[in-house]
Amino acid sequence: MSTEQNQSSFQSLGLNDNILRAVNECGYTTPTPIQEQAIPTVMRGHDLLAAAQTGTGKTAGFTLPLLHNLSLTKTESKPVIRALILTPTRELAAQVEDNLNTYAKYTGLKSLVIFGGVGINPQINALRRGVDILVATPGRLLDHSRQGTVDLSEIDVLILDEADRMLDMGFIHDIKKVMKLIPEQRQTLLFSATFSKEIKALAQQFMHQPKLVEVARQNATADTIEQRVYPVDKKRKRELLSYLIGSRNWRQVLVFTRTKHGANRLATQLSDDGLPAMAIHGNKSQGARTKALAQFKAGKLRVLVATDIAARGIDIDELPHVINFELPQVAEDYVHRIGRTGRAGSEGEAASLVCVDEHKLLRDIEKLTKNEIPKEVVPGFEPDPSIKPEPIQKPRGSRPNNSRRAPRQKRPATRRS
Known part of the structure; x- marks a missing residue:
């Protein structure tokens, strides 16, 4: 998010005062293009299919309007999970949770992040105390579901963050399992780096007349x-x-x-x-x-x-x-x-x-x-022209170059995010 003055501001988007207070404390005044387009759409309750590259401010593009909408119907009773945010990796889940904590500071809304690689019992205890927003990786969420320690029956909003990477990592079957655990009547937000054929198919299957937002041309690199x-x-x-x-x-x-x-x-x-x-x-x-x-x-x-x-x-x-x-x-x-x-x-x-x-x-x-990258040979490190190219060994699980492969049919049972 930019701190420069512009014609648009977070206040003009209609966010409530408690959220604006937290945003202002971060020093943010002007929304990025993805935020300017996504926030009003989400606040109005539409499904949203958004293409945004890393670094465009997309996380605030869905967390701010989510917090705004949940604040409108918050009760004093024990929180129930009303929003679920799925991410492909632990690091991204933790990053989203960090953003939520920052912006929810004055709202009274509670969030929790759950992922694999750490003990499950502290997560179970936190779920029992009640949360409004759950951030999760698919594997650990299904672990909780099998143990009966998470209730997703009250979900109003589902957010798939970096959905393209989730498909690449073979999470499509886990996503379908999660979909069966949540109400069909809900708002669904899907964020992806690109609108690939697989992403469009996913949107068609799980979304209702989504609004489209695309803030950068496909596969563009930033001018900066x-x-x-x-x-x-x-x-x-x-x-x-x-x-x-x-x-x-x-x-x-x-x-x-x-x-x-x-x-x-x-x-x-x-x-x-x-x-x-x-x-x-x-x-x-x-x-x-x-x-x-x-x-x-x-x-x-x-x-x-x-x-x-x-x-x-x-x-x-x-x-x-x-x-x-x-x-x-x-x-x-x-x-x-x-x-x-x-x-x-x-x-x-x-x-x-x-x-x-x-x-x-x-x-x-x-x-x-569509960009020829400048070359610079460092003196003393000139390549030997007599060396012939050798085939590059593909890492296990890699996909063909320049293609979005179809999701794997099975993911190893030991692999849990």
Whole structure:
């Protein structure tokens, strides 16, 4: 959200005074485009299908009107769950809950976040005390449902956040199970980075005459992001990365790798180079992920190395640097990755270390974004022209490049968000 004055303001959107008070305390005065379009639509009770890239302020686009509407009918009795927000990852769930706590400060509305990787008993106790809004990952929500510890029969509003990523992660069957647990008469809000065929099919199945909001052209990258490619041999990538971070005094650097093992190895190597680094990915405990993210946000950790799925939900104001240590095998994921910098008008830098094996991936990205990315060869790191490209090993569970794969038929039973 912007602090600059503009023709529009949060007050002009009709939000109640308790919510405006919390928003003003955050220093926000002017809604972003997604907020300006989504908030009045949600307040009027319409279903909403919204396409918004990471960093556009979409979370406030649904939490603010949700809090407004629930405040109108709040009672003094024990709260019951009236709104359910589903997210694909633990980090995103925690981020949404953090936003809710900030904006609900003066409303008296209670929210709770539940996800896997932590004890279930404290969540059960909190549910018994009563909450108005539940934020959840699908796996842990269904765990509670099977144990009879969550009642979704009073749901008025369902919100699917980053629905495209939920489909990519194979959650479609879990989503369908959740739909059977909640009333058919409800308001449904679906937020996605793009309007893919799968998203449109999901909307047609579960929504009633949704209003459409799209704030950025599909697969666009923000003008505030300076993109650059550094050609380098694969074996010298880590050396070049350390050199760039150190010689250019980069701080708070988010680095992407394709695999969990690669993230661990790179974090260890960077730390050995004197650049404090930690890795986050699906095999890390929730405590380790939370600790690494907190240290990174606070500026105590210089480099955070992440896989694509673990990075969902990383929401840091004015994050200056995103580095693709390896290009993603799906071109759309490049847009998601670099969208974590250059947010809400801030300037950011996105650098990609590209070896000969990745030239086709780079061409796919440039074709998708309709943008030729400037190249810079760093003296001393010139690529060896005699090296021939080798096939890139696909991580387990990956999907073909430049395609939104169909959701998996089954998700391993041990995988719980």
